[in-house]
Amino acid sequence: MTRRRPYNRAVIYLDHAATTPLRPEALEAMLPLLTETYGNPSSPHAAGRRARAALDDAHDRVAQALGVQSREVVFTSGGTESNNLALKGAAWAGRSRGQRIVTSAVEHHAVRHALAHLEKFGFEIVEVPVDATGLVDPDAVEAALTDRTILVSVMLANNEVGTIQPIAQIAERVRRRRGVLLHVDAVQAPGAVPLDLQGLGADLVAFSGHKFEGPKGSGLLFLRQGTHILAQQHGGTQERHRRAGTENVAGAVGLAVALDLALREQPATAARLAGLRGRLEAAVGAIAGVALTGHPLDRLPGLLSLLVSGVDGADGVAALDLEGIAVSVGSACTTGSLEPSHVLTAMGYPAESARGALRVSLGRTTTDDEVDRAAEVIPVTLARLGAAARAVGTIGAVA
Numbered sequence: 001m002t003r004r005r006p007y008n009r010a011v012i013y014l015d016h017a018a019t020t021p022l023r024p025e026a027l028e029a030m031l032p033l034l035t036e037t038y039g040n041p042s043s044p045h046a047a048g049r050r051a052r053a054a055l056d057d058a059h060d061r062v063a064q065a066l067g068v069q070s071r072e073v074v075f076t077s078g079g080t081e082s083n084n085l086a087l088k089g090a091a092w093a094g095r096s097r098g099q100r101i102v103t104s105a106v107e108h109h110a111v112r113h114a115l116a117h118l119e120k121f122g123f124e125i126v127e128v129p130v131d132a133t134g135l136v137d138p139d140a141v142e143a144a145l146t147d148r149t150i151l152v153s154v155m156l157a158n159n160e161v162g163t164i165q166p167i168a169q170i171a172e173r174v175r176r177r178r179g180v181l182l183h184v185d186a187v188q189a190p191g192a193v194p195l196d197l198q199g200l201g202a203d204l205v206a207f208s209g210h211k212f213e214g215p216k217g218s219g220l221l222f223l224r225q226g227t228h229i230l231a232q233q234h235g236g237t238q239e240r241h242r243r244a245g246t247e248n249v250a251g252a253v254g255l256a257v258a259l260d261l262a263l264r265e266q267p268a269t270a271a272r273l274a275g276l277r278g279r280l281e282a283a284v285g286a287i288a289g290v291a292l293t294g295h296p297l298d299r300l301p302g303l304l305s306l307l308v309s310g311v312d313g314a315d316g317v318a319a320l321d322l323e324g325i326a327v328s329v330g331s332a333c334t335t336g337s338l339e340p341s342h343v344l345t346a347m348g349y350p351a352e353s354a355r356g357a358l359r360v361s362l363g364r365t366t367t368d369d370e371v372d373r374a375a376e377v378i379p380v381t382l383a384r385l386g387a388a389a390r391a392v393g394t395i396g397a398v399a
């Protein structure tokens with residue numbers, strides 16, 4: 001049997017907004033559940049009871065980390081499912097009260113496409129615009145609420161430009177209308193920004209394990225007690241009837257360990273990442289034709305989003321890949337699509353310049369040496385691509 005070469009360790013991985021490596025503590029906690037404690041948590045025998053106990057512990061650990069109750073935590077398969085369950089579940093449960101749903105123009109596709117699906121069934125989806133930094137105005141959200149509104153969905157931190165939304169202020173305005181629920185896609189937040197679910201004031205909050213060094217295929221939805229949603233998959237009675245299907249016990253345990261650690265370490269991680277990003281930003285921002293996008297202050301500490309004039313983001317990713325640096329075009333989830341980023345166009349950038357979007361995202365495991373090397377290589381590579389584009393006269397204006 002030929003031995004597969006492991007993922008090239010020399011690669012400088014700066015795409016943590018797309019996914020993160022599994023942290024050793026999470027792997028260690030997961031291994032016994034994949035090997036010895038493999039029972040089905042619904043089985044009454046000892047093996048099943050052991051798996052049930054591990055799952056209950058994972059609920060408790062997540063609840064404690066987030067400062068909520070265990071029964072308010074629903075384990076899912078990831079951020080996409082958590083968002084879909086929240087939006088479709090709340091929309092169908094509230095349909096008799098109204099069919100209007102208010103959202104922002106910069107949501108992830110897991111929210112945008114779920115809402116577009118609901119639109120086909122008669123729900124009215126209203127998008128609140130953002131300013132040039134990607135910020136939603138809480139007053140604009142309030143102005144969009146009518147007596148027919150049942151749900152508001154605004155993300156906590158944007159995955160393309162990193163802008164952090166004023167959720168607490170939005171929640172305050174949503175609460176002025178009785179019966180309107182607030183859903184928040186917080187997938188990019190754990191470990192990066194402080195998370196206080198009580199202070200946030202949302203009724204539903206989506207998370208994804210693999211964005212904070214937990215396992216892929218694990219996620220969770222916080223569902224404030226008393227919030228009624230309709231389950232979106234039917235079968236068994238798992239997760240208190242809110243998410244049928246045999247539970248991914250190892251995934252839930254790995255997520256719980258990773259979330260707990262990410263939240264505890266958040267202040268130190270965020271401070272360190274902001275420093276590293278500052279170094280990279282100083283080096284990259286100095287090149288002609290490069291503009292930084294997103295909010296200058298209220299943004300994810302490890303995320304640097306750029307527009308490179310005249311250069312296609314995909315070419316930038318390919319050129320840096322050859323140099324051993326992994327970054328992303330705008331958003332990893334839109335890679336391969338020819339559509340310019342809806343986030344940048346909502347922020348007012350012309351579609352043509354939005355094609356030059358690059359996202360560099362640092363993570364807890366990013367080292368100083370990696371950032372030093374990236375600060376040397378990225379400017380040189382982008383300057384070379386920019387010069388080549390100018391030479392062939394394809395340069396476009398950066399807004």
Ligand SMILES: Cc1ncc(COP(=O)(O)O)c(C=O)c1O
Nearest residue numbers: 078079080108110159187188208
């Ligand atoms: C803001 C945001 N929401 C939702 C998702 C989807 O999460 P998952 O990959 O776990 O389905 C992502 C993933 O990129 C994201 O960044």
